[in-house]
Amino acid sequence: MAYIIENANILKDNQLQKRSLLIKENKIASVRTDVIQYKWMKMNAEPYIMTPTFVLLNNRIPYKGTFQEIKKYMTEEFLLKGCTTLLTCANVSYEREIPEKVREIKTALIGSPVDFIIGVKIPIKKLTQSFIRICKRERIPAIFVEINNTEELEKIPWGWIRDALFPFNSPLIPVVSSPAKKEAENYLSKWKMMMIKEKIPCLFDELAENEPLTAVVLNKIGLYPQKACLMHGAEVSYNLYLKAREIKNVDEVSLFHYHGDRLVVTIHKGKVIRSGVEVLYRPGNGEYVKVKTPSFFTI
Structure with missing residues (x-):
């Protein structure tokens, strides 16, 4: 069923932009600055600040805990914070471990209430062409590289690594x-x-855990504009915060950290997962997100 979200105060670039959104089949069909003149059902979002839902990096999920332990963790660390997608990674020591370790995490997250993507983490001395090729075959969207000293950086045949990454180009992400x-x-x-120097697809800095990933990072790993975005063609996933004078000119990270008490609604792919203080925990509602092409979209 189609409907319209009117007077949405969308937070972008530290400013509120007044927009109207036409929603069709749980996708944003149109984003307009003027009022959309259709006779469909309308929702007035004027009392709120709207943001996309967040994507967080988290490697501390208690996969082997009881259902109640996992539910408590997922609710407190993701759902209550307006996060509907998580990035986690499998620790591997050898390339042959990649398919099995990724499969283990997929199985552990089969009951996840939020979507998830899986990267891999490896010591830099184990980074080889064949390792990259397996990551490419498994469609791994992010490769975390552990750096222990600068000498290791000099020993890697970076030209071969660059060639092996092409054309999927999963970014290499440093972990110091x-x-x-x-x-x-x-x-x-x-x-x-x-x-x-070597023109390697990468991030220059480490990623902080439990911090909303920026659009630039999400684009690098192939999630933007599929996730954490309120534009034409994106999924209907958003947060609504109660408006207040003091949060008119903040960015999404500040909103996430300091104004969580004003978060009143979270929508994930068109479904309400938070309304007021009530969280609707739906085991298995989350999906494994298959990344087609990292850095495909130009920001």
């Missing part, structure tokens, strides 16, 4: 093991220089 801030900064600086 050093607790010392200055040493970690040195590793990341060296990583950035190497990636630019």
